[in-house]
Amino acid sequence: MNTEQKPKAVIVIFGATGDLAKRKLFPSIYRLYRSKKIDADFAVVGVGRRPWTNEEFRSNVSESIQSSIKQSSELEEFSSHFYYHPFDVTNPSSYLELKSILSDMDSKYQIPGNRMFYMAMAPEFFGTIARNLKKEGLTATEGWSRLVIEKPFGHNLPSAQELNDEIREAFSEDQIYRIDHYLGKQMVQNIEVIRFSNALFESVWNNRYISNIQVTSSEVLGVEDRGRYYENSGALRDMVQNHLMQMVALLAMEPPIKLETDEIRSEKVKVMRALRPMMEKDVADYFVRGQYGKGESEGKTVPGYREESNVDTESNTETYVAGKVMIDNFRWAGVPFYIRTGKRMAAKSTKIVVQFRDLPMNLYSKDVDSKHPNLLVIHIQPDEGITLHLNAKESGGGSYVKPIKLDYCSNCVDQFNTPEAYEKLIYDGLRGDATNFTHWDEVSLSWSYVDTISKAWESAKADFPNYASGSMGPKAADEMLEKDGFHWWPITDIVE
Numbered sequence: 001m002n003t004e005q006k007p008k009a010v011i012v013i014f015g016a017t018g019d020l021a022k023r024k025l026f027p028s029i030y031r032l033y034r035s036k037k038i039d040a041d042f043a044v045v046g047v048g049r050r051p052w053t054n055e056e057f058r059s060n061v062s063e064s065i066q067s068s069i070k071q072s073s074e075l076e077e078f079s080s081h082f083y084y085h086p087f088d089v090t091n092p093s094s095y096l097e098l099k100s101i102l103s104d105m106d107s108k109y110q111i112p113g114n115r116m117f118y119m120a121m122a123p124e125f126f127g128t129i130a131r132n133l134k135k136e137g138l139t140a141t142e143g144w145s146r147l148v149i150e151k152p153f154g155h156n157l158p159s160a161q162e163l164n165d166e167i168r169e170a171f172s173e174d175q176i177y178r179i180d181h182y183l184g185k186q187m188v189q190n191i192e193v194i195r196f197s198n199a200l201f202e203s204v205w206n207n208r209y210i211s212n213i214q215v216t217s218s219e220v221l222g223v224e225d226r227g228r229y230y231e232n233s234g235a236l237r238d239m240v241q242n243h244l245m246q247m248v249a250l251l252a253m254e255p256p257i258k259l260e261t262d263e264i265r266s267e268k269v270k271v272m273r274a275l276r277p278m279m280e281k282d283v284a285d286y287f288v289r290g291q292y293g294k295g296e297s298e299g300k301t302v303p304g305y306r307e308e309s310n311v312d313t314e315s316n317t318e319t320y321v322a323g324k325v326m327i328d329n330f331r332w333a334g335v336p337f338y339i340r341t342g343k344r345m346a347a348k349s350t351k352i353v354v355q356f357r358d359l360p361m362n363l364y365s366k367d368v369d370s371k372h373p374n375l376l377v378i379h380i381q382p383d384e385g386i387t388l389h390l391n392a393k394e395s396g397g398g399s400y401v402k403p404i405k406l407d408y409c410s411n412c413v414d415q416f417n418t419p420e421a422y423e424k425l426i427y428d429g430l431r432g433d434a435t436n437f438t439h440w441d442e443v444s445l446s447w448s449y450v451d452t453i454s455k456a457w458e459s460a461k462a463d464f465p466n467y468a469s470g471s472m473g474p475k476a477a478d479e480m481l482e483k484d485g486f487h488w489w490p491i492t493d494i495v496e
């Protein structure tokens, strides 16, 4: 793994006039610049079709930073490193002009031919761009060339395979950085540290001591203005195939031999290979889908999904998924990993709850109601930290037990410095550290798991809407756990 400390490169953003660039990429590059993580002699070349000048582009960059970072300074100097080159990416002749701009940047900023090509555009363009970059010689420099690819990486396994084949004609696997922005989150990266640097946890991290693991990623927002995209995606493809399956892999993987990209990825791949495969007829036993109806969200009445713009009034698209993922290997046999995600739920929260098994004999709590299982809660967002739920003696006489919590709040101490996921990922990409990007093997195995579920769902119309906006999802998701003798742990405050 190459981990250049202060990387120096030209970053080419395809889709530089779009939403992602404005909301995430420019502020992230700015933070890297301010914290001096990237060399002061960097350059960014933006591509889009709008006929902007360099000045218009720079003022867009400055605006994006001012609206997302409270104390911004040196904006003029920072944005002077941004250049705009308008062209339609389907037009092959424009790539030669881009090539010459990039050579000029190399000379102006003494950059040794290093290129990061960031695809912040709709996926149908990824293959065309990659092919033209190679054909016109933009990747043949003395330095390195890397391709950063946004989601969605395909719509199912065959389309992901097709996309992969296209980009692999121009870039090798080790030059491809597939973004899963959850892998850039502070506490998602902490899963491995919590597991592999604490004897307390790793020794009990298996089916003898853990009864189930719950991964929740709930959102308050609805589909907003993304109806067109979401109608073809749904929560399964939008969140489960990538973010949730990645968290499951990190929770379930074996310790890698070394903290190296290939070793870590190979352990995650083994988890994906051990996922219990399903037949379409079994899907209803393991997965629940939902779609929000109208309801109350943050004190306002909000419409149902079918009333949103660019959404079919009879839509069969799921905005909620809950599932029971089984990993059939020695460590996890018999332990359900329950996952759930949805839009228009009661709270914005991403949390992992590891529930430990009860003691074989509990001297203090005889009945089920008075027992409080030990829980390890990993708070991913909005709060970042961990909570350990234990039992302790109630003060006063007698031997009464009460549940207590040990809390570590990472973003309470460091709230304003928690690096944004995109900032970390861009930095890793520039340094050549692909650990927190997804390898094709993970992507393809995850698609093949999810495809069976989509097929089953696409072949049968659901009884939607089946949960109210502002709720925690459909009843069937609660029943799925009840059948196994469990319940979802609340996502706001676990000891209520």
Ligand SMILES: NC(=O)C1=CN([C@@H]2O[C@H](COP(=O)(O)OP(=O)(O)OC[C@H]3O[C@@H](n4cnc5c(N)ncnc54)[C@H](OP(=O)(O)O)[C@@H]3O)[C@@H](O)[C@H]2O)C=CC1
Pocket (backbone or CB within 6 Å): 014, 015, 016, 017, 018, 019, 020, 021, 023, 047, 048, 049, 050, 087, 088, 089, 090, 119, 120, 121, 122, 123, 150, 151, 152
């Ligand atoms: N927005 C977000 O928060 C997130 C986005 N993503 C992914 O990032 C990618 C971009 O999303 P987003 O920024 O929202 O999309 P937008 O629709 O806001 O932006 C699309 C960009 O593509 C450019 N573009 C479109 N067609 C062409 C063309 N033929 N030639 C050159 N440029 C073109 C547009 O430029 P112009 O209009 O000037 O032609 C614009 O800059 C998508 O894959 C999306 O799934 C992933 C996670 C989050």
Ligand SMILES: O=C1O[C@H](COP(=O)(O)O)[C@@H](O)[C@H](O)[C@H]1O
Pocket (backbone or CB within 6 Å): 217, 219, 238, 239, 350
């Ligand atoms: O990838 C996506 O993630 C967001 C949720 O991300 P978060 O960091 O806010 O949890 C989701 O809203 C979006 O639909 C999906 O495409």
